Amino acid sequence: MNKWLTSSRLLSLSVPVIAVLLGIVIGAIVMVISGYNPLVGYQALLRGIFSDAYYIGETIRSMTPLILAGLSVAFAFRTGLFNIGVEGQLIVGWLASVYVGLVFDLPAVVHLPIAIVAGALAGAAWGFIPGFLKARYHVHEVIVTIMMNYIALYTANYLIRAYLIVPGERTDTIASSASLASIFLKELTDYSRLHYGIIVAVLTCVLMWFILWRTTKGFELRAVGFNQHASRYAGMNVQRNITLSMVIAGSFAGVAGSMEGLGTYGYMNIMSGFTGVGFDGIAVALLGANTAIGVFLSAFLFGGLQIGALTMQSQAGIPAELIDIIIALIIFFVASSYLIHWIINRVKKEEI
Numbered sequence: 364m365n366k367w368l369t370s371s372r373l374l375s376l377s378v379p380v381i382a383v384l385l386g387i388v389i390g391a392i393v394m395v396i397s398g399y400n401p402l403v404g405y406q407a408l409l410r411g412i413f414s415d416a417y418y419i420g421e422t423i424r425s426m427t428p429l430i431l432a433g434l435s436v437a438f439a440f441r442t443g444l445f446n447i448g449v450e451g452q453l454i455v456g457w458l459a460s461v462y463v464g465l466v467f468d469l470p471a472v473v474h475l476p477i478a479i480v481a482g483a484l485a486g487a488a489w490g491f492i493p494g495f496l497k498a499r500y501h502v503h504e505v506i507v508t509i510m511m512n513y514i515a516l517y518t519a520n521y522l523i524r525a526y527l528i529v530p531g532e533r534t535d536t537i538a539s540s541a542s543l544a545s546i547f548l549k550e551l552t553d554y555s556r557l558h559y560g561i562i563v564a565v566l567t568c569v570l571m572w573f574i575l576w577r578t579t580k581g582f583e584l585r586a587v588g589f590n591q592h593a594s595r596y597a598g599m600n601v602q603r604n605i606t607l608s609m610v611i612a613g614s615f616a617g618v619a620g621s622m623e624g625l626g627t628y629g630y631m632n633i634m635s636g637f638t639g640v641g642f643d644g645i646a647v648a649l650l651g652a653n654t655a656i657g658v659f660l661s662a663f664l665f666g667g668l669q670i671g672a673l674t675m676q677s678q679a680g681i682p683a684e685l686i687d688i689i690i691a692l693i694i695f696f697v698a699s700s701y702l703i704h705w706i707i708n709r710v711k712k713e714e715i
Contacts (some may be wrong), residue, residue: 378605379513379657382696383664390689392679401688404681411674412667418674423561424627426666428453430564431619433645433651433658434571435486435612439504440653441575442608443588448493448508449616450641451515452486454634456617458519459485461624461631464537465527471540478541479563479621486617489515489612494609498602504609512637520633535631558626567615574611584608616641646694665690686691 391401412422432449439446460482461594467474493507525533543558551557575581587604595601619640624631646666650656672686 379652379661379697382650386689386693387645389692390685393688394685397685398687399679399681404501404616404675404679404685407675407679407681408668408671408686410678411671414554415552416551417555418670420548420555420557420669421669422663423552424555424557424666425669426662427558427560427564427626428619428622428640429624429643429662429665430659431615431648432640433647433662434567434655435615435619436644437647437651437653437655438571438575438615439608439612440648441588442584442604443591444494444497444605444608444612446490446508446609446616447505447645448511448613448641449619449644450637450639451508451512452613452616453491453620453623453638453641454512454515454519456482456486456620457624457631458487458522458620459617460541461534461537461620462527464541464625467541468538469540473539474538475543475625478537478625479618482617482621482624483614484617486620487614489695490609490611490613490616491606493611494606497609498605500570502649509606513640516637519631523631523633527631528633530588531632534630536629537625541625542629543622544629556627558622560622560626563618565659567618568659571615572655580607581626616644619644619650646690649694649697 387405391405394401394404405598411418413419435449435452436446437492460478463478463481464474467477469477489511492511493502493504496502496507522525523534529535541663543560543563545557545559548557548559549555551650575585581597583594584604586597587601587608591601594604623638623640642691643665647658647661650661650664651659668690672683675681675686676683
């Protein structure tokens with residue numbers, strides 16, 4: 364039995380690794396077909412991630428909101444829900460944290476936590492609506508969360524334009540007491556935009572693991588995700604747990620918005636479209652197999668690809684859009700995990 368469990372775990376861990384390798388290999392083929400040298404391209408990509416303290420800092424900065432967005436999607440997945448609304452929850456969390464950072468005059472030890480909590484509460488409130496509709500009226504959460512993404516985008520733009528706008532089509536800059544920016548980290552990474560948000564993201568990874576695997580409520584949430592009828596028969600409140608799951612997932616996404624508002628930018632601008640972080644969080648969660656450590660590692664990969672793509676374009680002349688193709692291929696192979704399982708099983712049978 365233990366041998367079977369070990370083999371099963373190794374197989375499940377190998378799927379994301381194989382998916383990444385297949386994405387890179389086919390990405391190289393696409394480069395060759397397009398007339399580019401994949402070796403030169405990937406060398407430039409790696410230089411853009413690891414060659415300089417600035418790039419390392421930007422990679423960590425880029426992965427910070429991706430971690431939180433991925434945790435939001437992964438938490439919902441673990442409890443049987445598909446949270447497509449991370450983008451909207453992130454936007455309202457961003458706006459709420461910036462608002463608190465603007466209007467309050469408090470010591471940093473109080474101001475910063477309140478601003479982050481405000482983002483979490485805004486995201487939680489945005490997650491409560493689809494969670495409640497799913498639990499109470501069986502309205503599919505995918506439909507509701509997609510619509511609420513647009514509501515969040517246009518509502519945030521309206522509020523900024525009507526009440527918070529300054530020259531530059533954005534809000535004013537938040538107070539330094541609410542900022543996650545770090546002079547120490549900037550100097551350490553050659554003045555990248557790295558901030559203390561990475562600490563928040565890591566702590567949230569631990570929090571998600573603790574809630575799901577070390578608490579009674581986490582067991583209930585996972586049980587409802589596996590089988591609502593059996594959970595109800597066992598005496599669990601299915602409706603409450605569905606709503607709670609979306610609230611927690613929304614709070615993670617709201618904190619992702621706080622990281623952008625309090626760390627990377629220090630303000631919020633009027634948006635012409637979505638940030639993309641929320642949708643990337645879906646890919647991060649899929650590649651990370653909906654686990655906290657997996658989300659952290661896949662966020663590092665995606666953050667590195669995003670930052671390295673800029674260097675690949677400037678140094679190797681390869682369009683940054685090719686990185687989007689590679690990311691799409693990785694997601695495709697993760698989603699096609701059945702095919703990878705089938706190939707691995709075929710190889711094992713031939714060895715026997």
